[in-house]
Amino acid sequence: MLLIPCPWCGPREDDEFTFGGEADIPRPADPAALTDEQWADYLFMRDNRRGHHREQWYHTAGCRRWFIVERDTVTNEILGASTYGDSQ
Amino acid sequence: MSSPTPRRSPFGAIESAQPPPHEGQLFERPFLTHVNLRLDSADSEALAAIQQMLGVQLPLTPNTTAASQGLLAIWLGPDEWLLLAAQDYSEALASDLQAALTGHVASIVDISSGQTVIRLSGPSALDVLARGCALDLHPSVFPPGACAQTMLARAQTLLIAVDLTPTFDIIVRRSFAPYVAAWLKDSARQFGLHFPTTATPGTTLA
Numbered sequence: 461m462l463l464i465p466c467p468w469c470g471p472r473e474d475d476e477f478t479f480g481g482e483a484d485i486p487r488p489a490d491p492a493a494l495t496d497e498q499w500a501d502y503l504f505m506r507d508n509r510r511g512h513h514r515e516q517w518y519h520t521a522g523c524r525r526w527f528i529v530e531r532d533t534v535t536n537e538i539l540g541a542s543t544y545g546d547s548q
Numbered sequence: 549m550s551s552p553t554p555r556r557s558p559f560g561a562i563e564s565a566q567p568p569p570h571e572g573q574l575f576e577r578p579f580l581t582h583v584n585l586r587l588d589s590a591d592s593e594a595l596a597a598i599q600q601m602l603g604v605q606l607p608l609t610p611n612t613t614a615a616s617q618g619l620l621a622i623w624l625g626p627d628e629w630l631l632l633a634a635q636d637y638s639e640a641l642a643s644d645l646q647a648a649l650t651g652h653v654a655s656i657v658d659i660s661s662g663q664t665v666i667r668l669s670g671p672s673a674l675d676v677l678a679r680g681c682a683l684d685l686h687p688s689v690f691p692p693g694a695c696a697q698t699m700l701a702r703a704q705t706l707l708i709a710v711d712l713t714p715t716f717d718i719i720v721r722r723s724f725a726p727y728v729a730a731w732l733k734d735s736a737r738q739f740g741l742h743f744p745t746t747a748t749p750g751t752t753l754a
Contacts, residue, residue: 468610468626469610469611469696470610472683475699476698476699521698522697
């Protein structure tokens with residue numbers, strides 16, 4: 461079980477959250493200008509990093525906000541959490 | 549008998565079957581007014597208008613509530629609150645909110661019929677909840693006035709600490725109410741509290 465520090469509600473068990481995959485993947489400004497390969501790369505391809513990972517979580521059973529968690533994918537250690545506002 | 553008969557939902561409790569009140573109480577607070585309010589918490593004018601109307605400032609600190617005359621404002625998110633008030637007040641409350649927030653971006657939704665309040669009280673209340681809730685609800689960290697949206701027995705709930713008995717208000721969606729009530733009764737049995745069973749699940753509880 462992970463203890464995830466929601467930036468608003470505080471630390472909660474992972475049952476309350478929905479995982480949202482890798483963070484920091486901006487939507488292309490002009491999707492129509494992309495090749496199929498580039499669009500597929502945006503939609504489907506992820507780094508699957510070993511170690512330090514910035515990822516999105518959604519507090520489904522709590523405040524219902526998306527936020528960013530930094531987690532080590534090897535040890536599952538949570539290194540921090542931030543809102544989207546913090547990271548801009 | 550001079551005291552008025554309290555309004556009760558059709559399958560309400562048989563009072564004689566309840567354990568003595570000092571040992572524990574489990575009952576529904578039916579038909580209360582629940583209004584969901586969303587607005588930008590950076591909009592200080594809107595917050596001031598609400599404060600003037602409700603007589604209390606919307607809580608901006610996560611997991612807290614603020615009470616004023618017959619109304620409880622509950623923090624749900626950085627831009628979202630639940631206003632809990634007496635029965636049959638939702639239309640008046642919603643229209644007052646709408647008037648106060650004219651010109652501001654806000655959302656006011658009457659969700660009174662979508663959820664209900666279960667009140668659990670008694671010396672064993674913490675133990676009863678702990679069997680299905682991972683949060684530490686001890687008054688030293690979850691004092692009266694605190695609230696939390698979390699899972700209770702795998703159901704989404706909003707918990708509010710009411711007093712040091714301890715007493716908790718448990719707000720659940722109405723479709724979850726029979727399940728949560730049944731679970732609470734079952735959990736309470738572990739601690740020697742035998743709450744009555746309702747005639748028709750889903751109508752009300754004890």
